[in-house]
Amino acid sequence: MESNGADDARASLDAVAATRAGVAGRIAAPWWYHLVLGLLVAQHVLAQGLENANWTLPSMGLLLAGCLVLTLAYRRLAGLSTAKAQGTRSRNVLTLLGLVALACVASASLTGSAAVSWVAAGVVLLATIVLGRLFEAALRREIAADPDHSF
């Protein structure tokens, strides 16, 4: 290494940066991914507002099973599975999405009103689609970031 020196180090760092940019370009969920995820969360929110409490467990089961199937489908299609939020922006977007989902579940559950539940389900569906795509965009930017600034 010493014989090659700084030029070799710079070339290696450039190769790392190019690879990270390549990975970032591969992170693109199919168009239906966030829609299906949003529908899965929305049905769980809706179930909280229904008078029949027996829907809660089946809807939770559907949500968990659906998320598992979605994750496996994405992994198979993309040929990779992403680890987690890589930076502050993606972490913030993910936290915001979690808070919106919790607020929607809580509002439907606490009021027990069908009307409120429909509105909350619509909000969570929209939030999942919009914030899901924002999360993906943030993740792409963070992964493609210059490795010189990654630590």
Add this chain to the structure above:
Amino acid sequence: MFDEIVHAPNRLRICAFLAVVREAEFGTLRDELGVADSVMSKHLKVLADAGYVKVTKPRGSGRVRTWAALTRAGRKAYEDHLWYLQALAADAARGPGGSTGANSGG
């Protein structure tokens, strides 16, 4: 710290790829690096033998796919090596007298 195993160009790129994902499929890695199957297999084997990469072939429906993931030791070796490269490049940019010690770590 300089790592001979990680430093080879293709292996450095494999580590750089795996460092930002949980796991990647053999074909995805091969396509990203633009190398032949045999070349990819050889480098993955070196990394796996060093304990830097975990290779799995989950059995299921359809053809068997090979998946690779960076181990904890592999991530540490990659990050240390990247730090070494960054320090070396920074030293060179600063010129004589501004050493961070990367040149003495080889």
